[in-house]
Amino acid sequence: MLKIAVLVSGSGSNLQSILDSIDSGYIKSKIEMVISDNKDAYALKRAEIRGIQTFVFPKKDISESILNAIDGKVDLIVLAGFLTVLEGDILTKFKNRIINIHPSLIPSFCGNGMYGMNVHRAAIEYGVKVSGCTVHFVDEGTDTGPIILQRTVPVYSSDSPEDLQKRILNEEHRAMVDAIFHIEKGNVRVEGRKVVVEDGGAQID
Ligand code: GRF
Helix, strand or coil, rough: CEEEEEEEECCCCCHHEEEEEEEEHCCCCCEEEEEEECCCHHHHHHHCCCEEEEECCCCCCCCHHHHHHHHCCCCCCEEEECCCCCCCCCHCCCCCCCEEEEEECCCCCCCCCCCCHHHHHHHHEEEEEEEEEEECCCCCCCCCEEEEEEEEEEEECCCHHHHHHHHHHHHHHHHHHHHHHHHHHHEEEEEEEEEEEEEEEEEEC
16 A cells, blocks of 8 residues: 655645545555645645645745655655645655646646646647646656656637636546556556556556
């Protein structure tokens, strides 16, 4: 059983999908704690309802605060809509043990300034016909770590950024729990920039 810390800044629908998948038995991990940079994040309520320990840290030196809170207590850090970029020791201590979900098909529409509705607005303005979400390991860059899995959605000419966000968020919920499922099963191997996900010997693409 993996012990997980989930980092959140907002509504926490991805956190909820993890909790629901634990309830259904699809994933076996345990959420040890939920940590936020925003005391008003609804995600904190979702955790409190479940009796999960929560922490709110100020943005200054937040990477160290998080490392102090989790060190020795968790195996995996899940960034589920966490808006602060992690830096420093936490990245080396938890190398290939921090995952993030981003609401586009990386390397498109990611990096600095690409969060929230900005991502979907940029995708629509560019005129892409598909978008989606990406679960990836976190490294020193912003949205640059090795990609674990991606799910796609169509983009329609009538879409507003909100329409696209909704369609992608549905896929995020699935992608997030699938990534955790494969990590806890030991199916995930990082080979340089590439991540191989194997299930019983068969590679999943
Ligand atoms: C998601 O779109 C996620 O990809 C992004 O922030 C949003 C968080 O949604 N990083 P929620 O808080 O999980 O509902």
